[in-house]
Amino acid sequence: MPSTPSSPASTSAVDIRGLVMRYGAKTAVDHLDLTVERGTITAVLGPNGAGKTTTLETCEGFRRPQEGTVRVLGLDPVADRQELLPRIGVMLQTGGAWTGVRAVEMLRHVASLHAHPLPVELLVERLGLDDCGRTAYRRLSGGQKQRLSLAMALVGRPELLFVDEPTAGMDPQARRDTWELLEEVRGDGVTTVLTTHYLDEAERLADQVHIIDRGRLIASGSPAELVRGAGERTLRLTAVAPLPADAEQTLGADLGSLGEVHLVDGHTLLVSGAVDAKALGVVATWCERRDVEPDALAMGQRTLEDVFLQLTGREFEE
Numbered sequence: 001m002p003s004t005p006s007s008p009a010s011t012s013a014v015d016i017r018g019l020v021m022r023y024g025a026k027t028a029v030d031h032l033d034l035t036v037e038r039g040t041i042t043a044v045l046g047p048n049g050a051g052k053t054t055t056l057e058t059c060e061g062f063r064r065p066q067e068g069t070v071r072v073l074g075l076d077p078v079a080d081r082q083e084l085l086p087r088i089g090v091m092l093q094t095g096g097a098w099t100g101v102r103a104v105e106m107l108r109h110v111a112s113l114h115a116h117p118l119p120v121e122l123l124v125e126r127l128g129l130d131d132c133g134r135t136a137y138r139r140l141s142g143g144q145k146q147r148l149s150l151a152m153a154l155v156g157r158p159e160l161l162f163v164d165e166p167t168a169g170m171d172p173q174a175r176r177d178t179w180e181l182l183e184e185v186r187g188d189g190v191t192t193v194l195t196t197h198y199l200d201e202a203e204r205l206a207d208q209v210h211i212i213d214r215g216r217l218i219a220s221g222s223p224a225e226l227v228r229g230a231g232e233r234t235l236r237l238t239a240v241a242p243l244p245a246d247a248e249q250t251l252g253a254d255l256g257s258l259g260e261v262h263l264v265d266g267h268t269l270l271v272s273g274a275v276d277a278k279a280l281g282v283v284a285t286w287c288e289r290r291d292v293e294p295d296a297l298a299m300g301q302r303t304l305e306d307v308f309l310q311l312t313g314r315e316f317e318e
């Protein structure tokens with residue numbers, strides 16, 4: 001029996017509560033709570049190995065939760081798989097295609113499995129697949145494979161689309177085309193859950209961003225909410241030689257309420273907060289006093305990369 005939506009949470013497109021997933025001794029997903037509202041593009045953002053793909057595969061019904069619950073469109077992705085399958089579209093990182101079949105033939109085949117598919121020609125044109133229609137899947141470039149996978153996920157007119165690293169390996173034009181297409185399907189009411197480790201992709205495309213690290217949710221919000229946080233501006237200072245070991249403490253003390261200091265690596269630190277001329281003056285005086293020779297200094301709006309660093313004490317790309 002399919003489960004019926006019973007709690008208010010089940011009106012969400014995806015509702016994950018206390019999800020734990022392990023591979024042997026390795027905990028890939030660690031008590032994750034995550035909600036995706038309907039009609040949004042929601043990005044699950046995290047560095048390599050953060051647990052994004054494992055989470056998505058659990059939502060898609062490929063993996064059974066080891067602890068916790070997952071509801072997708074109010075249904076259990078494993079127990080209610082048959083009911084759910086026609087309502088979701090899945091773009092796998094690995095493509096999920098037969099290697100010898102021609103690109104458009106494959107798309108036609110997938111379309112034929114759905115009751116009301118989108119016109120194949122339309123998708124071929126929108127995703128710039130015209131050139132590779134007669135090419136066998138294995139001969140497509142990485143970017144073409146990605147676009148074909150996206151077309152296969154969309155062709156059945158899903159209510160909910162899961163896309164894993166949709167633009168990995170694409171050239172800039174193909175990335176923009178993909179973003180436009182995802183924005184267009186959002187206009188039709190489709191919910192998209194995408195994983196990415198491109199911060200600009202999440203910032204540009206997502207209504208909601210969930211940042212995960214080491215299997216745990218560390219921040220959620222719209223890109224604007226996330227970058228606003230404690231202060232909207234940052235100053236990034238890179239020194240010629242390694243920074244003094246106590247840089248964080250001493251500069252932090254000098255700045256007081258003017259800014260918060262985070263060490264990015266041995267040569268670079270980030271100040272966030274109001275970061276105005278006064279803060280800049282304090283940083284310059286500190287450099288002079290501590291014999292720190294600046295190599296590069298940049299001030300600007302806080303980015304998702306800065307947010308990640310502030311939350312974890314590490315750079316986003318490890």
Ligand SMILES: Nc1ncnc2c1ncn2[C@@H]1O[C@H](COP(=O)(O)OP(=O)(O)OP(=O)(O)O)[C@@H](O)[C@H]1O
Nearest residue numbers: 023026028046047048049050051052053054055197
């Ligand atoms: N089949 C598996 N067997 C063992 N360990 C695995 C397996 N799949 C994933 N892992 C490990 O679990 C952790 C989470 O992996 P996962 O692929 O979910 O992360 P991710 O955020 O999607 O990473 P990426 O951005 O690199 O795809 C990683 O440490 C990974 O090495």
